[in-house]
Amino acid sequence: MSAVTGTNIGRIGQGEVGAVLVADRVSKAFPGVLALNDVSFEARLGEVNALVGENGAGKSTLIKLMAGFYAPDRGEIQVDGAPLRPDPASAHEAGIATIHQDHHLIPSMTVAENLLLGRWPARFGMISRAEMMRQAESALSHVAPNVSLRKLARQLSPAERQLVEIARAIAEESRVLVMDEPTTSLSTREVDALFETVALLRSRGMAIVFVSHWLEEVFAIADRITVLRDGRLVGSRPAAELDRDAVIRMMVGRNVEQVTTQSVTPGPVVLKVENLTRAGVFDHVSFEVRAGEIVTLAGLVGAGRSEVVNAIFGADLYDSGAVTVEGVALPRGDPVAAMEASIGYIPEDRHRQALVARLSVRSNATLAVLEAVSPHGLINRKAEDRILKNTVSNLGVRMASPNWPVSTLSGGNQQKIVIGRWLARAPKLLILDEPTKGVDVGAKAEISEIVVGLASEGHAILLVSSELPEVLALSDRVLVMRSGRIAGELDRASLNAERVMTLATTG
Amino acid sequence: MKFDPKIEGVAERIRPKRASNGGTSVIEAVQDLGLFIVIAIGAIVLGVLSPVFFTRLNIENLFFSSTIIAVMGIGESFVILVAGIDLSVGAVLALSSVLSVGLVNDYGVPAPVAALVALGVGALIGLINGLNVTLTKIPALIATLAMMSVTRGLAFIYSGGQNLAPVPDFYVQIQAARLFGVPVIILFTLALGVVAHFVLARTRFGRSIYATGGNPVAARLAGIRTSRVIFLAYTISGALAALGGLMITARLEAGAATAGEGVELTVISAVVIGGVSLFGGEGKIGGVLLGVLLLGLVQNAINLLNVPPNYDYVVSGLVIAVAAALDVYRRSYLEAGLRRRANIVKSEPRK
Numbered sequence: 001m002s003a004v005t006g007t008n009i010g011r012i013g014q015g016e017v018g019a020v021l022v023a024d025r026v027s028k029a030f031p032g033v034l035a036l037n038d039v040s041f042e043a044r045l046g047e048v049n050a051l052v053g054e055n056g057a058g059k060s061t062l063i064k065l066m067a068g069f070y071a072p073d074r075g076e077i078q079v080d081g082a083p084l085r086p087d088p089a090s091a092h093e094a095g096i097a098t099i100h101q102d103h104h105l106i107p108s109m110t111v112a113e114n115l116l117l118g119r120w121p122a123r124f125g126m127i128s129r130a131e132m133m134r135q136a137e138s139a140l141s142h143v144a145p146n147v148s149l150r151k152l153a154r155q156l157s158p159a160e161r162q163l164v165e166i167a168r169a170i171a172e173e174s175r176v177l178v179m180d181e182p183t184t185s186l187s188t189r190e191v192d193a194l195f196e197t198v199a200l201l202r203s204r205g206m207a208i209v210f211v212s213h214w215l216e217e218v219f220a221i222a223d224r225i226t227v228l229r230d231g232r233l234v235g236s237r238p239a240a241e242l243d244r245d246a247v248i249r250m251m252v253g254r255n256v257e258q259v260t261t262q263s264v265t266p267g268p269v270v271l272k273v274e275n276l277t278r279a280g281v282f283d284h285v286s287f288e289v290r291a292g293e294i295v296t297l298a299g300l301v302g303a304g305r306s307e308v309v310n311a312i313f314g315a316d317l318y319d320s321g322a323v324t325v326e327g328v329a330l331p332r333g334d335p336v337a338a339m340e341a342s343i344g345y346i347p348e349d350r351h352r353q354a355l356v357a358r359l360s361v362r363s364n365a366t367l368a369v370l371e372a373v374s375p376h377g378l379i380n381r382k383a384e385d386r387i388l389k390n391t392v393s394n395l396g397v398r399m400a401s402p403n404w405p406v407s408t409l410s411g412g413n414q415q416k417i418v419i420g421r422w423l424a425r426a427p428k429l430l431i432l433d434e435p436t437k438g439v440d441v442g443a444k445a446e447i448s449e450i451v452v453g454l455a456s457e458g459h460a461i462l463l464v465s466s467e468l469p470e471v472l473a474l475s476d477r478v479l480v481m482r483s484g485r486i487a488g489e490l491d492r493a494s495l496n497a498e499r500v501m502t503l504a505t506t507g
Numbered sequence: 508m509k510f511d512p513k514i515e516g517v518a519e520r521i522r523p524k525r526a527s528n529g530g531t532s533v534i535e536a537v538q539d540l541g542l543f544i545v546i547a548i549g550a551i552v553l554g555v556l557s558p559v560f561f562t563r564l565n566i567e568n569l570f571f572s573s574t575i576i577a578v579m580g581i582g583e584s585f586v587i588l589v590a591g592i593d594l595s596v597g598a599v600l601a602l603s604s605v606l607s608v609g610l611v612n613d614y615g616v617p618a619p620v621a622a623l624v625a626l627g628v629g630a631l632i633g634l635i636n637g638l639n640v641t642l643t644k645i646p647a648l649i650a651t652l653a654m655m656s657v658t659r660g661l662a663f664i665y666s667g668g669q670n671l672a673p674v675p676d677f678y679v680q681i682q683a684a685r686l687f688g689v690p691v692i693i694l695f696t697l698a699l700g701v702v703a704h705f706v707l708a709r710t711r712f713g714r715s716i717y718a719t720g721g722n723p724v725a726a727r728l729a730g731i732r733t734s735r736v737i738f739l740a741y742t743i744s745g746a747l748a749a750l751g752g753l754m755i756t757a758r759l760e761a762g763a764a765t766a767g768e769g770v771e772l773t774v775i776s777a778v779v780i781g782g783v784s785l786f787g788g789e790g791k792i793g794g795v796l797l798g799v800l801l802l803g804l805v806q807n808a809i810n811l812l813n814v815p816p817n818y819d820y821v822v823s824g825l826v827i828a829v830a831a832a833l834d835v836y837r838r839s840y841l842e843a844g845l846r847r848r849a850n851i852v853k854s855e856p857r858k
Contacts, residue, residue, distance in 0.1 A: 315728055339730045353728055356721035358789050367718060367729040374711035421729065 019044050020207050021066060021096060021176045026075035028061050035061040037231045038075070043176050043207040048198060050210045050222035050239070053251055054440035057228040059211055063178055066209070067091050067098040079176075097169030098178040105161055107154035112136035114153050115168050139171035140164070143197045157302070159190035166197060177201065178209040181438075183217055187301035187466070189505070195221050214467070215244050227251055251441060266476070267291030268326075270429045270460035271343075273312060276321035281307045282484040285321070289429060294451065294461040298471045299481035299504045305464045306348050308481070309431050312462075313345040314338045315353075325429065339368070344422030346415075348433040348464070354418045355406050361417060362388050362402040368421040391420025396446060412443020419450060430454060433464040448474060468497050480504050542781065542797040545830065549804050557811040565807070567690065573803035574696040575600075575751045575758075577796055579774045580781070581703045582747030584795050585740040587778055588707070589720040590787025591640060591647040593741060596748035596774055598658035599629045600767040603752025605662050607678070608671040608762030618677035626749045632658055633745020637738025655771070662764035671762030682757035692754065697796075699747075704792040716740060721788025777802050780830045801830060 023041040027034065036058045043049055043066075053059050064070050065077055068084060068091030077084040079094040091098075105114045112132055113120070121131040136149050144163035147156070156164065162182055169177050179198075183191045198208055198221055212218050218225060219239060226236040227250040234250045271289040276282060282304040289295045297305040310316040312323050314335040323330045325341040338345070347353035355364055365388045366373050373383040388402055395416040399409055406414060415435060422430060432451065436444040451474060455461050465471050471478060478490045480503035488503040554560045579596050586593040603625040610621035632654060639650040684691040707713035718726040719733045727733045755766050781798025783790025805826045809819055 313728070335728055336730050336732065345728060347728060352722070352724055354725050356718045356725055356788065358721050359717055363714060363717070367726070367731075370711050370714060370729075370731070374714070377711045379709050379711060379714060 020080060021209075022078045022081075023062065023065065023072075024076045024078060026062075026065060026072040026077065028065060028070060028072050034231050036065070036072075039228065039231070039233045040075075041226060041233070041236070043178075043209050044224075045175065045207045046202055046205045047223045048202055048208045048210055048221050049224045049226055049236075050212060050218040051226050051228065052212065052215070052218060052247060053228035053234075054442055057251075058231040059228055060180070061231075062228070063098065063180055063209070063211065066096060066176075066178060068096075092172065092174075095173065095175040096178065097172060097174035097176065099162065099165045099169070099180065099182060101180050105153040105156075105164060107152065109153055110149065111140070111147060111151050111153065111156070111164055112149040114164060115139055115149075115171050117168065119172075135171060136167075140167045142170065142200065143167045159186045159194070162186070162194065163197065166201075170201075174206070176207045176209065178211075180211045182210070183212060183214065188501070189300060191217065215247055216469075218247070219244065248441065266293040267458060270326060271312070271462065272322075272324045272327075273308075274322045274324075276308060276311060276318055276323065278307065278311065278316075278318045280484075282311075282318075282481075285481075285484075285486055287479055287486065287489075289460045289462050291428065291460050292455055292458045293476045294455045294463055294474050296463040296465055296471050296475035296478045297481055298465065298468075298475075298478050298500050299487070301466055303481040303504070304484040305481050306433050307484075309345070309433055309462060309464055310347075312338070313343060313431060315345070315347070339425065342425070342428040344368070344425060344427035344430040346418055346422060346430070346432045346435055348437065350414060350418055355414060357407040358405050360403050361399055361406045361409065364406040365391050365402075365417050365420055366424070369424045372424070387420070387424045390424065391417065394423070395420050395450060410440070410443070412439035412447070415439055415443070415447060416450075419447070423454075427459065429460040429462065431462045431464075434466060435463070436465075436467065436470060444470075468500060471500060472497060541833075542794060542801065542830075545833065546797060546801050546804060549801070549808070553804070553808050553811065559811055560807075565811070567693075569800075569803050569807045570693050571690055572806070573799050574692050575754045576770070576774055576777055576802065577696045577799045578699060578754065579748050579751040579770070580777045580795050580799050581699060581792060582744035583774050583778050584703070584781075584783050584790065584792060585707075585716060586647075586744045587720075587775070587783050587785060588716050588787055588790060589737050589740045590723070591737065591740065592651065592775065592785075593633070593636060593744045593748075594648065594651040594771050595632065595636060595654040595658055596744060596751070597767040597770040598655045598662065599632050599745055599748035600752040600755060600770065601662040601764050602632075602658050602665070603629050603749035604756045604759075604766045605666040605671055605762040605764050607753050607756050608674055609665060611675045612671060612673075618675035621675070622678070622753055625752060626746055629749020629752070630742050630746040633742040633748075634738060636745065637741030640741065641734040641737050659764070659768075666762065666764045668764060670759075672760065674756055674760045674762065678753060678757040679760065682754070700792050700796050707792060712736070712739070717788050719787075773802060776827050780827065798830075802827075 019042040021043040023039060025038050025040050026036055027038055028036040039058065039062060041049075041051075041062060051059050051062065061070070065072055065086075066084075068086050068088045071086035077086075079096065084091060084094060084096075106117070109117075115136040116132055120127045121135060122128060133149060140147060140149065143166050144160060147160050147163065153161065153164070166177065182194060186194060195217075198210070202208055202223075210218070210221060222239045224236060225239050225242055225247060227234040227247060229251060267290055269288045270291050273288070274286050276285040285304075285308050287295065297308065299305055307316065311318040311332075312330075314330065314333050314337060317333045325338075325343060328341060330341055331337050335345070351357070356367065359367075362384055366384045369387060373380055373387065385402075391397060392399070397409075397413050397416045397420070399413060406417060409417065419432075419435070435451065436447050439447065448470065451461060451463065455476075463474060465474075472495060475495065476492060478495055478500060480487050480490065480500055482504055488499075490499055490503075550560070559565050579600070583593055583596060606628060607618075607621050607625040610616040610624060611618050616624070636647075636651050636654050639645045639654075640647050643650075645653075682690075682692060686694055707716060715726065715731045715733075715736045718729070718731055719736045723733050726736075752766070756762055759766060777798040778790075778795050779785060779798070780801060781790065781796070782794035802823070805823055808814075809822055814822055
């Protein structure tokens, strides 16, 4: 990566430090809400500025102002001292590239075509393939030399897609790169690779704005940390002057304690998985989960953990092996049978796998207990409201109205609605796949507490988590998976971060 | 279960019920009213342009002529709500039409039995559509397009391409029957709409329809047998299309294999104008009936204002496009409003 000379990257900024993109005391109101209140922000060349804050703090509004999606009501967005015209095309021309959470690649086009999207080199209206490949190659070589330019975007892994988008920013000769939670779907190793790339871009003088929920990452990459809370700027200080607790205090305005599980004597075996195998995905996976126990599948993204729990619940098929719940064998690929055997399942991707976005909060809260709330097939609104009320008060859901679409809730509250849907069935085994993914710090701690509380009440818990602090804090036992196999097992006594990572990467 | 969240206070999580419920129902009312207002304005304009419009005979005729599309539209709504599409409804109508006459005239089957057989055949065709979509996983557009061709062909084979007549008195009598001075067919169609609305809004099956159409993966993982829901939706559509076939037989006084050619597009237009999302999971029967009424109004206007027959298609198409565009605009406006209000709640100070 060091031999980068005479390239697009080499030309930008030349390492000078200056505020290229400035938000000057901007305010943005939506009717009834002041989403941003008098916030100033600077992206400086050669600096990584991490933007943090809980959901609803105003991060996304600020990013959208900088990307030209909205115009500020008061204040101004300036690029090189000149006001930015509020439309995305102008922001692009001004050299601001934004990588949104939902990827903006065209799945059916090749990497090369995506890299030069809309700016394909053409002669007489015919795309010049050789020239396109040359330009794409030069942009991609710095960030992802191993990705083939001829691959279709849909064949890329999430990490590769991210890198291609960064390469696109380079191809556009952007000077400011805004990344909105770029690490959400990446494994630890991929995050490291991403950070190397970010560091390279920084050293070449690019200004980088980095949004993340994960403070470890923020401290690993940021030169400066800017904290927003409730639409206001709390502070923007050099990362060296801050530590994790200080940032959390700035974010939530109070101290947050890390939840930990209390040791309990586990009860009888609830779930038994024997030699579960699906060719090329997971291989001879065997383990047990007992009542009152939190067992965590740890490992890197792509190790096959979600695939295993998917197969256990029946969301997917498996080739061989057996799943038994309290001694009774479960049929393959039948979620209804799994539910009848008292398994609850909170899937990894709640938008795709758990929520019906257009249905109301109430309907989503009772989706897994439809039979219980509809005796003789008729929905009983009172029965629904009872379940919703339990969920709201036990799990602490914040919402405007149960009649509104569930999509109007914040991520943490959506997740609580999904959890509540399963708790209403009082499952003996609850499977939670990355339950705190994409929720804010406060809701994260609450969900962790819910999980610990459930285990202490005697529910067997099978957790999948990629967040090491969560794995360490919550688990009674950790099964570390690597390349579809269980690489090792750690109990509370032998559990520490190094052992988990060692097993995950080399075990 | 007891928790003691340290981060946020648990109290005051739900806002006063009346305010929020009131707000929602106003938004919903406006959403449903939008189409109603368009129809009302259209009716007033038409009333000014044509003295005939506001006569009892014309209004009754407007409703009466809309009933077939309404019945088929109700069936099609179930399919579109599960994110499917049923192109075979026009052909099912034709097959039902020739069967309902042919079975009586050729085999001496009593007319009510022939009608039931025709409905059963329609339901069966719907069920096959459903199985094709769920089991063999043929895309709905292709599966029902093929079925449209096969079914239309069966109607031609059965009838030999001839219009079958006479139509049994049984059908004609039902068509002519009145209750409180209103044609029974109109009352029946409205009742069918009420039942369909109730099924969708208040039953487990209805909820399963919305969930399956809104997010099939989430529905399946929440324990809903989505395949069963989908093929039931197609079965309903087939049966109601066959019912449309009985109705058109009475109206044409013939069993005709050519009946209802292209009607599937009118039906789908009405459903979509009525606010049912082609992506599934969203829409109400009340809206669909208004969508049908709007299309009926356009047809009525074309007749009353003596629009030259050759302009008929262009005018209908333009009205559909304008109505759909207005609807998209209105809905995005309302949705933005809803989102803004949700944001207000989210950004309320904590504690």
